[in-house]
Amino acid sequence: MKKIEIDTPSAESLIVCGDGAFEKYIPELCTGLTFTVTDSNVYKLYRGIFDGVFSSCGQVYVIPAGERSKNYSVLLGILKAMLAAGLKRNSTVFAVGGGVVGDIAGLAASLYMRGVDLVQVPTTLLSQVDSSVGGKTAIDLNGVKNIVGTFYQPGNVVVDPLFLKTLPAREVRCGLGEIIKYGALGKDIYVKLIENKNNLKSPSFLRDITYDCIAFKADVVRRDEREGGLRKILNLGHTTGHAFELFYKRKSHGEFVLIGMYYELYIAVKCGICAPEYAKSLIELIKKVITVPAYGDVREACRMAMYDKKNVRPREVSLVVPSSPGKPQELRLSAERYAELVQSCSDELKKEGA
Numbered sequence: 001m002k003k004i005e006i007d008t009p010s011a012e013s014l015i016v017c018g019d020g021a022f023e024k025y026i027p028e029l030c031t032g033l034t035f036t037v038t039d040s041n042v043y044k045l046y047r048g049i050f051d052g053v054f055s056s057c058g059q060v061y062v063i064p065a066g067e068r069s070k071n072y073s074v075l076l077g078i079l080k081a082m083l084a085a086g087l088k089r090n091s092t093v094f095a096v097g098g099g100v101v102g103d104i105a106g107l108a109a110s111l112y113m114r115g116v117d118l119v120q121v122p123t124t125l126l127s128q129v130d131s132s133v134g135g136k137t138a139i140d141l142n143g144v145k146n147i148v149g150t151f152y153q154p155g156n157v158v159v160d161p162l163f164l165k166t167l168p169a170r171e172v173r174c175g176l177g178e179i180i181k182y183g184a185l186g187k188d189i190y191v192k193l194i195e196n197k198n199n200l201k202s203p204s205f206l207r208d209i210t211y212d213c214i215a216f217k218a219d220v221v222r223r224d225e226r227e228g229g230l231r232k233i234l235n236l237g238h239t240t241g242h243a244f245e246l247f248y249k250r251k252s253h254g255e256f257v258l259i260g261m262y263y264e265l266y267i268a269v270k271c272g273i274c275a276p277e278y279a280k281s282l283i284e285l286i287k288k289v290i291t292v293p294a295y296g297d298v299r300e301a302c303r304m305a306m307y308d309k310k311n312v313r314p315r316e317v318s319l320v321v322p323s324s325p326g327k328p329q330e331l332r333l334s335a336e337r338y339a340e341l342v343q344s345c346s347d348e349l350k351k352e353g354a
């Protein structure tokens with residue numbers, strides 16, 4: 001079992017990672033009154049286990065699976081149920097599921113009585129490599145992703161790769177989106193991805209790389225918990241990814257991260273920031289996981305990038321792009337230039353028959 005600690009000005013988080021982590025650590029964390037949030041798919045699959053572990057020390061609250069649950073009325077439902085269950089300041093909230101459950105249950109835990117203990121138990125690849133770590137919580141509002149939220153560190157994160165045995169192939173692809181993002185940020189992860197490019201989906205590779213991604217993120221969060229500077233790099237691929245996610249919908253977050261990374265690599269090369277050979281190697285990884293689509297007129301979709309939280313000036317879009325292995329950098333473009341480049345990338349993809 002591997003362990004990583006994150007010490008930030010606001011809290012300490014202990015992350016345990018390994019097969020069987022759930023069985024080994026969850027019972028000892030179930031002290032006092034607990035409140036467990038999970039989603040309908042996860043509950044259907046793991047009801048037997050959850051009823052044994054969580055129901056004996058508190059309530060299990062099930063939200064509908066999917067991004068659509070990350071909204072104000074589901075949040076209110078969770079908070080009302082926490083109140084009705086008699087949760088106290090020393091109670092613990094368990095968020096057991098993918099990034100949707102982690103984000104909304106984390107937000108509820110940070111709001112109830114101004115904050116109760118939170119344990120993240122990520123069950124998707126994406127939430128194991130990324131969203132369960134670092135303390136970002138959120139819901140969407142009026143279709144804008146993660147616009148209402150808090151920074152709230154979980155006291156514990158229990159990462160058990162055994163949950164991935166039931167994960168559909170599409171969700172593995174989504175997790176690989178964030179993993180390739182880490183490859184574009186960290187040199188060692190990049191090297192491992194390139195060495196294993198024909199083996200990206202194998203469980204043993206995923207187990208190994210998950211730990212590397214968590215360790216990379218933990219290091220960034222330790223140095224910049226509230227995204228004043230360095231932490232922005234974790235948004236690589238997300239400016240365009242989120243804009244497309246908002247506008248085109250249909251695909252999942254992780255898939256849009258991969259598509260966003262492809263478009264932003266094209267932009268980085270066109271702007272002379274990223275060496276074409278390096279971009280090509282990352283694009284090869286992306287193409288092993290997803291077929292990147294061309295879109296028609298992208299102007300409306302690009303307008304969605306104006307909501308990006310990294311933007312500092314009006315009519316300007318801020319992106320984080322790779323320049324060379326281990327060296328991401330911020331790129332600011334006028335909204336017009338950004339839309340022009342996204343359009344040109346889409347047009348080239350169309351020519352290639354995407």
Ligand SMILES: NC(=O)c1ccc[n+]([C@@H]2O[C@H](COP(=O)([O-])OP(=O)(O)OC[C@H]3O[C@@H](n4cnc5c(N)ncnc54)[C@H](O)[C@@H]3O)[C@@H](O)[C@H]2O)c1
Pocket residue numbers: 039040041042045065066067070097098099100101103123124125126127130131132133134135136137145146163164165166167168171174252253254
């Ligand atoms: N807080 C952060 O730092 C952060 C970082 C990245 C992404 N996110 C957020 O995370 C969300 C995406 O997370 P996600 O990809 O995990 O999506 P998700 O939570 O919707 O889970 C994807 C699907 O997998 C199912 N599932 C979960 N565990 C399973 C299992 N073990 N077996 C079978 N099915 C299972 C879920 O029911 C769901 O249908 C987005 O809302 C995104 O904004 C947050």
